Amino acid sequence: MHPGKASPILEVEGLTLSFGGIKALTDVGFEVAPGSITTVIGPNGAGKTSLFNTISGFYKPSTGRIRFQGEDITATRPPERARLGLARSFQNIALFRGMTVLDNIKLGRHAHLRTNVLDALFYFGRARHEEMKLRQEVEERIIDFLEIDHIRHMPVSVLSYGLQKRVEMARALAMRPKVLMLDEPVAGMNREETEDMARFILDVREEWGVTVLMVEHDMGMVMDLSDHVVVLNFGQVIADGTPAEVQANPEVIKAYLGSGDVSELRQRLHQPLAVGA
C-alpha cells in the first residue's frame, strides 16, 4: 500500500496558524493517501497537536486549506466534520467521565442517528429501534474487536490509562470514520499495551478500511506501522516521505538531536517492535 497513486483522502495545503505573534504552524502542507497509515512526528512543541486541532476544526488557520475527500472543509464547523467521517482521539484522553464505557462509545455515533426529542421522551418506534441496532453494532463490531467486553458497563473514570485509550479509540470507531486521527495513541503505555494498540491500529486499517493519521513519539512503532511519515519542527514540515527516507534525512536527525552523535538516534529509530502483523 503506497501513497501517491489514488487521489488523497485528506489534503493540507499552505496551512498557517498563529496565536498572537507566535506562529504555531507555517505553510504546512502534506497529503494523506486513502488506506494509508500516515504519522506526524516532531520534537515537543513542533506543532503536531496544533495541526490536529486545526484539521478537526478547533482552530481557524489564518491561511491555507484543508480538503477532505476532495471537498474544502476549511470553513466547516467541527460537528459537521465529524459527520463527514473525520474522527479523532485526544492526547490527554477526552472521555466523558460521567458515563459508562458503553455510553461513551454510543456517543460516537451521535451524528449518524436520527432520534429527535419526542422519540426520545417516549422511547417508542424510531428511538428504540435505533438504540437497539446501535447497541448490537457497538457490541459486535467494536467492543468485540477491541476486546473491552469485560468493562462495558463500568464508568470510564475507574479504568486504567491503557484501557481508557482503547475506549477512546472505540468511540472514534463508532463515528464511522473515514479518517481516524489518533493523537499519541500509545503515550504513557507499557510495552505490552503499546503492542496491543499497534495491532489494533493495523487491524482497523485492514478490517475497516479506515485511513489512519496519527501523531506519535514511539519511534519503533512509527517506523514499523507507517506508510508515510511527515516531520514537523518549529511549525514547519522539514521532511515528508516513507519511514526509510525520513530516517535517512539529515534535517530530521538534526531536529531530534541537534548536531551531534547520530548513531544513538539511528539505533532508536531501528529498534524493532514485535507486532504480530
Place this chain on the structure above:
Amino acid sequence: MRIGTARSSYRHDESLFDSRTQHGWLAVLAVALLGFPFLADEYWLYLACLVAINIASTTGLNILTGYTGLVSLGQAAFMGIGAYTVAALEQKLGTPVLLNLLAGGFVAMLGGLVVGLPSLRVKGLYLAIATIAASVVLHFVFANWHAVTGGHSGITVAPAEILGVSFDTSFRLYWLFVPITILMVLGAANLFRTRIGRAFIAIRDRDISAEVLGIPLLRYKLLSFGLSSFYAGVAGGMWAYFFRVVTPESFPLIMSIFFLAAVIVGGMGTILGAILGAIFMTMVPEALKLIVGWLPLSADATLILSPVRTIVFGALIVGFLVFEPLGLQEIWRRIRRFFHLWPFRA
C-alpha cells in the same frame, strides 16, 4: 442476594427496570400510590400534590443543571410563565385543562430558549447570574403586563375541570398531578437512553470534545434549556391549579434556589436524585414542623423554635453537601448494593 438476573438480549439489558425484584418493588409502589389517597387526610394529600409538582420541576432543572451542567437560577420564573399561561387561558378562553398545561409548558419553553441563548458564551456562575437577571425581567413582566397578568393582584384560577369533574380538592388533584408527574419523570429517564441524553452529558463532562464528536453545542444547550423550562412550565401550570391564585410574588428567587438545592441534595444527574431531592426539600421542613409540634412546649417556646427549624433545615442541607456529595440517591444505591451482595459481603 441478587441472582437470576442474567440478561439474554440487548433490549433486556437496555431496559429501565431490568430485574424481577425491581418489577416487584414497582408494583408495591404503584399499589402504595393508588392506595395513599384513600388512607391519607387532607393535609397529607396537600403535601403529596406539592411533592408531585416539585418533582416535576426538579426533574426539569436536573436535565439542565444535573445532566447538561448549565447552572440555572431561573426555574421558578419559568414555572411562573407556565402558571400565568394556564391562568390566563383558563380565565379568558376556558380551554381544556390538559391543553392549558401543555400550552404552559410550551410558552415556558420559548422563554427558556431565549434565556438559554447566552449559554453558548457563558458558563457556571456567569450563566447563573444571567438566569437571575432573566428572572428579574420576568418578574417585572408579571407585575406590569396588566392586560394578561392582572398586575400585582394577579389572576384567580377556576378549579380544573375535566369531563365535568371539578378538581377542587387535593384528593382529586392527586389523580391529575401524580400521573402527569410520573409521565414526565419517565420521559426524562427515556431521554437519557438515547443520543439526546448522551449529548447533554457529553456537554457537561467536556464540551469541547463533544463538539468534535459531532454534537452542535448551541443547539443542544438550547434544547436542554427548552426541555427544562417545558418541565417547569407544566409544573407551574399544575401549581396554578393547585393554589388557584397566581401573583408576581408566587415565584420568588428563593424558589429557584429551592429547586437547585433539591437537585444537589438528591444527586445531580440522576433521575432518582431529582425525585428524592424534591421529596426531601418539601417534606423535611414539614417534618420539622411536626416534630416541634409534638414537643411539650409552651406557645412562646414554639414561637422561638420556628427560626431554629429553618436553621436545622439549612444544617441538614450543608450536612448532605459535606458527607454525601453524590446526594440521597447514593445512599439508596449503597443500600441496594448491600442487599445485592448480602450475605456474602457486608
